[in-house]
Amino acid sequence: MNTPYYARWMPKQRTKHDVFVTEGAALDRGAGITLWRQIEARLAREIGEGAYEPGAQLPTERDLALRFGVNRHTMRHALSALAERGMVRIEQGRGMFVQETVLDYLIGARTRFSEILITQNRRPGGRLLRVDDDRRDARVARELKLPASSPLVELETLGEADGRPISVTSHFFPKDRFAGLADYYRRTGSITRALQACGVNDYMRLFTRLAARLPSAEEALLLRQPRSRPVIVSEAVNVDGAGCPIEFGLARFASERVRMMIQG
Amino acid sequence: MNTPYYARWMPKQRTKHDVFVTEGAALDRGAGITLWRQIEARLAREIGEGAYEPGAQLPTERDLALRFGVNRHTMRHALSALAERGMVRIEQGRGMFVQETVLDYLIGARTRFSEILITQNRRPGGRLLRVDDDRRDARVARELKLPASSPLVELETLGEADGRPISVTSHFFPKDRFAGLADYYRRTGSITRALQACGVNDYMRLFTRLAARLPSAEEALLLRQPRSRPVIVSEAVNVDGAGCPIEFGLARFASERVRMMIQG
């Protein structure tokens, strides 16, 4: 096998070691349509029908050329046409991958994970990774305008779009005001609703800071991405109607699946 | 030597291999101030005075302990205090590095490179890398709401803060409206002023899209950063007073030196 470590949990899919029956017979040679166009159309249909997962690695040029019974150059012609269409992404030395549709994550005063995904026609999801109900962190406390040693509640969540991981987020709340928040989150599966249960009907984003870096081993694992691809790190503070800070969020987004969008 | 390729042009600086003369005599033992505090203060001053370049690697704990004639534990105490202050960054297995001050690049409707730097007390700079007065690019044309094959003027610039490169930006303009723009830029050194010379007194940012990826070899070279550190890619459209798109900017920021800030 040659599966990258981050792809171990992905559903079984075709690999370069699979044996292909030559489909040269399925191509019309000398029928007025060039070979590379026929191959392009065939692969485009297969990808469209979901034969390969988004983000999955396609067989190598060599194997595809073998499968279709054509020269590698001919194969490359078909593949570069697919890449130009944006259906696949070709990376020298790595291979070819089915292009994933990137999510435009709209950042503004009313940034809400679920709402953003729904307006992008994606199915939001997520799960709770970890809870720490007596966390201390001087830097986070400062962001929340609390004394440095104030107790905090931390929820670490994984955000998903259409079942694919998008983000790992640590949510920090002042403990004295949101002691039971973890339980409410477990019950509702939503930060917004858990906050409502704690008496916060509405909240606004005060600011967002964005940076980029390579992920830790754990982050790469959770996001199911290679360690060589960066994550977008978002630090944000949410305040209640009175302008009092209620949440500090530290999110790490898979940079290959998400793009940040700022209007105005 | 063991200099990474991107650092070849950087000024010569101290490395962990330099030999230090013991400065134990310079510390006041039993004078009411702990040794680690004295060392902390000394190193903080040296860094502040620029003895080490931002981002440069500090000598090893062992060498520093030797220099000050103290135990490694004492040295570590001083260093962890510096790390907590944010002056140095300690990476297990790699070494210690002078923390670079990150620039908060404020994104909003009136985003201007020079103004952002000045409000952050940084000295803005830059130079023109390349001009193409008859550029065609279907994707850029679409962003500017022009026919796909419209001619464009492209200026590629390097943005600097305090003499350190922070961004490489391709600015695209509709050629029919901004034919002489390159010359104006050469004369004024500012996009804003070059646009004024072309009759655009004010412009606004319509949107900004942010993504992250690893840099190309050329981008890494220009930004003087390793290829293994990501760049933040910003795509933005500016419009004139009438709402007509006048510029598409494709900027690549050194993620170690810049952080994007969004308010509200």
Place this chain on the structure above:
DNA sequence: ACTGATTTGTGCGTATGTATC
């Protein structure tokens, strides 16, 4: 930091089909 294996990228030479003048 080096090595070998894997995979995509590029160049050159050749042959053939197809459209145009």
Place this chain on the structure above:
DNA sequence: TGATACATACGCACAAATCAG
């Protein structure tokens, strides 16, 4: 019919990037 130009297709070789050890 012949000449020419161009895209298509094949074969071979090596360069460049990536990755695992």
